[in-house]
Amino acid sequence: MxxxxxxxxxxxxxxxxxxxxxxxxxxxxxxxxxxxxxxxxxxxxxxxxxxxxxxxxxxxxxxxxxxxxxxxxxxxxxxxxxxxxxxxxxxxxxxxxxxxxxxxxxxxxxxxxxxxxxxxxxxxxxxxxxxxxxxxxxxxxxxxxxxxxxxxxxxxxxxxxxxxxxxxxxxxxxxxxxxxxxxxxxxxxxxxxxxxxxxxxxxxxxxxxxxxxxxxxxxxxxxxxxxxxxxxxxxxxxxxxxxxxxxxxxxxxxxxRNAEIYAEVTGYATRLNAFHMTGLKPDGREMAEAIRTALAQSRLDPSDVDYVNAHGSGTRQNDLHETAAVKASLGEHARRVPISSIKSMVGHSLGAIGSIEVAACALALRYSVIPPTANLRLPDPQCDLDYVPRVAREATLDTVLTIGSGFGGFQSAMVLRQPGGRAA
Structure with missing residues (x-):
């Protein structure tokens, strides 16, 4: 066991x-x-x-x-x-x-x-x-x-x-x-x-x-x-x-040792779409499955997610794919949860960005602030969720979801929570 x-x-x-x-x-x-x-x-x-x-x-x-x-x-x-x-x-x-x-x-x-x-x-x-x-x-x-x-x-x-x-x-x-x-x-x-x-x-x-x-x-x-x-x-x-x-x-x-704790990592999953080296299926099915699995490992429901740190690379293909995946995995809660992409501010550092985004999530939990999506002035009507445009937002955060997508079809999701906030 x-x-x-x-x-x-x-x-x-x-x-x-x-x-x-x-x-x-x-x-x-x-x-x-x-x-x-x-x-x-x-x-x-x-x-x-x-x-x-x-x-x-x-x-x-x-x-x-x-x-x-x-x-x-x-x-x-x-x-x-x-x-x-x-x-x-x-x-x-x-x-x-x-x-x-x-x-x-x-x-x-x-x-x-x-x-x-x-x-x-x-x-x-x-x-x-x-x-x-x-x-x-x-x-x-x-x-x-x-x-x-x-x-x-x-x-x-x-x-x-x-x-x-x-x-x-x-x-x-x-x-x-x-x-x-x-x-x-x-x-x-x-x-x-x-x-x-x-x-x-x-x-x-x-x-x-x-x-x-x-x-x-x-x-x-x-x-x-x-x-x-x-x-x-x-x-x-x-x-x-x-x-x-x-x-x-x-x-x-x-x-x-009485260490100060930023966050607890409660769930992680990765999936592959076996579809195309650079292309993505528009339904976001594999990313949605990774999100569901990470939440299940954390013993959480979709409604428990307080913030989603998006992959948000700034390509039309990814934005539509990710929006569909969040809707498919979080259901109606997808329209209520704030989502943002820090790539709007620091760019896309390929393999490193997933860890940089985990740092942003841990700090968001510590300081109860959601980073914004900078430069979001003309929202794509097909990306119709709350993407926290331009200005950071104070919020009570207990559970944060961060997601990533990579060439080759890789789709990963991780859940971070406030220390001691894990569901029974």
Whole structure:
């Protein structure tokens, strides 16, 4: 029989567009400010989409050594820094936990794509030659080629000798990595998990891939308002980078050390539509099933949901799919529950965004505030739910649902609740 073990979030670390740290992140969201801008990392002039959610990040100022900076891809650097923040925030003294009772679950959609592209340009002399010159091969190429190295970096940071896993299933990676951590603690395998996701995909090759399928926005002259989920004028998502890491603990483990608890993770489910690599069925059936299952695990009814953190990428296909899924899973309550998309403010950081959205949900529960959907001025009549346009909303929150959708057909849902608020 599965042990009755509850899982709580006791520490949060965030690096997102608009400012470092969870406090700056939350201040940006509740102010309804956007952090999307024209790309500054490289010349984006040749591309259809030239805007992104960039993170202002100084690795040395963040405490990374020159060797770490040289060895680690930017996404790994984000993960290590956010993990340090989460551990400090949790107040957890790692040396008091048996190393084999600590695990890591890290998500990423494109892993070290930024470093790989940079190194390939060196090896092929920026395309001037068709022959690779191995004399210029970096000794750290293996670290960039193998995504699991990123999870190992996090494991070294926390001294984890328990299960260490890399989760990479597109834009639901962040939710799914936390879901995997949830199950390991519930099953009694570990007591503590460093879990979350990181992605730094703002590079020419990634931008070109999304350009090819016209998934990203072309509002290059309006970068601050380019991300427009559920708005009639939206024409694609804004690519972004970022990371959120958490300390997840078994509830009694956290209670014994009098830890402050942000939220309890009470349910998680993921489904696949087995339909199309980038297409979505308009009825949202698989996402609806993931939502129902996550609520059932939490022993909750649809009417118990106080807020839905939407995937809300800003593509017409996703907005209609998600609206249908919420209606199908929550029934009449779908028309009463507030829903919003923080991608309107921080963009879409692929695999990382699911964990960044979990951070937003945990903070919403703590401060009783619902972040808005910025830039929502012309509501799509086919998206006829309460999407909290432009201005944050104070609300009594006990239960929050966050949902994600990813290329390949992945659909995931997670339920977070106030600590101690679990149904009997």
């Amino acid at each position: 599965k042990p009755n073990r509850r899982v709580v979030i006791t520490g949060i670390g965030v690096r997102a567009p608009g400012g470092g740290g969870a406090k700056n992140f939350w201040n940006l969201l509740t102010a309804g400010r956007t952090a999307t801008r024209r790309i500054s990392f490289f010349d984006a002039g040749p591309f259809r989409s030239q805007v992104a959610g960039e993170v202002d990040f100084d690795a040395q100022a963040e405490g990374l050594t020159p060797r770490q900076i040289r060895r680690m891809d930017r996404a790994a650097q984000f993960a290590v820094v956010c993990t340090r923040d989460a551990v400090e925030d949790s107040g957890l003294e790692l040396d008091r936990v048996e190393p084999h009772r600590i695990g890591v679950s890290l998500g990423s959609a494109v892993a070290a794509a930024t470093s790989l592209e940079a190194e390939y340009l060196v090896l092929f002399d920026s395309g001037r030659t068709r022959e690779m010159d191995t004399r210029h091969l970096t000794p750290h190429m293996f670290d960039h080629m193998v995504p699991s190295v990123m999870a190992a970096e996090v494991a070294w940071t926390v001294g984890a000798e328990g299960p260490v896993t890399m989760v990479s299933d597109g834009c639901t990676s962040g939710l799914d990595a936390i879901g995997h951590a949830l199950h390991l603690i519930e099953d009694g395998v570990v007591d503590v998990m460093a879990a979350g996701a990181t992605d730094t995909p703002i590079s020419p090759i990634v931008l070109a891939c999304f350009d090819a399928i016209k998934a990203t926005t072309s509002y290059n002259d309006e970068p601050a308002t380019a991300s427009r989920p559920f708005d009639r004028s939206r024409n694609g998502f804004v690519l972004a980078e970022g990371c959120a890491m958490f300390v997840l603990e078994e509830y009694e483990h956290a209670r014994r």
